[in-house]
Amino acid sequence: AQSVTQLDSQVPVFxxxxxxxxxxxxxxxxxxxxxxxxxxxQGLQLLLKYLSGSTLVKGINGFEAEFNKSxxxxxxxxxxxxxxxxxxxxxxxxxxxxxAQKLVFGQxxxxxxxx
Amino acid sequence: DAGITxxxxxxxxxxxxxxxxxCHQTENHRxxxxxxxxxxxxxxxxxYSYGVKDTDKGEVSDxxxxxxxxxEDFLLTLESATSSQTSVYFCAxxxxxxNTEAFFGQxxxxxxx
Numbered sequence: 001a002q003s004v005t006q007l008d009s010q011v012p013v014f015x016x017x018x019x020x021x022x023x024x025x026x027x028x029x030x031x032x033x034x035x036x037x038x039x040x041x042q043g044l045q046l047l048l049k050y051l052s053g054s055t056l057v058k059g060i061n062g063f064e065a066e067f068n069k070s071x072x073x074x075x076x077x078x079x080x081x082x083x084x085x086x087x088x089x090x091x092x093x094x095x096x097x098x099x100a101q102k103l104v105f106g107q108x109x110x111x112x113x114x115x
Numbered sequence: 116d117a118g119i120t121x122x123x124x125x126x127x128x129x130x131x132x133x134x135x136x137x138c139h140q141t142e143n144h145r146x147x148x149x150x151x152x153x154x155x156x157x158x159x160x161x162x163y164s165y166g167v168k169d170t171d172k173g174e175v176s177d178x179x180x181x182x183x184x185x186x187e188d189f190l191l192t193l194e195s196a197t198s199s200q201t202s203v204y205f206c207a208x209x210x211x212x213x214n215t216e217a218f219f220g221q222x223x224x225x226x227x228x
Binding site: 102 | 146148150155156157158159160163165171173205207209214216217219220221222
């Protein structure tokens with residue numbers, strides 16, 4: 001069974017600084033990886049996803065993530081954050097087996113942007 | 116909007132009472148999920164469905180049951196609510212398994228007093 005670990009529960013950064021949110025996964029088979037964002041009092045929406053091909057994936061709002069199979073990681077990055085990026089971010093994994101149905105989430109990372 | 120709604124959005128109930136949360140989708144997606152969100156735990160899967168009348172347990176299914184009699188509706192029932200079930204509940208849908216993203220409802224905040 002797959003699992004996801006988000007290494008930081010909270011990340012405070014200053015506005016216009018770069019940020020990296022870390023995600024490691026565990027799975028015995030090929031996986032699909034996702035990052036979701038949750039703004040206060042809202043549901044989750046997709047930021048980006050890795051399915052196959054290029055290991056560098058670009059998403060909405062200037063975010064990108066890099067899939068590293070050897071390190072089983074899928075870290076999320078943004079070169080310059082804005083106040084509006086304040087939210088909780090979730091990494092998720094789904095595996096590649098036939099009939100795979102579950103989408104497993106990490107514990108979440110709360111990103112706080114300080115002016 | 117992704118075509119998935121939850122009701123009610125907020126509910127306060129007493130310990131020991133039954134509670135049913137409803138998830139309704141208009142996208143004819145095959146897979147539906149119920150998660151609970153708690154601080155420090157992220158989203159944990161309660162139950163999921165892979166078709167009408169086809170459901171299975173997730174990692175935190177104790178105390179919960181589900182039903183899916185129609186493609187568009189996925190109900191989550193707390194048979195006898197406990198304070199440990201105070202949480203925010205999210206429903207999600209996926210068109211296919213594996214490499215497709217999930218679309219989420221807005222959540223239901225349930226308080227058991």
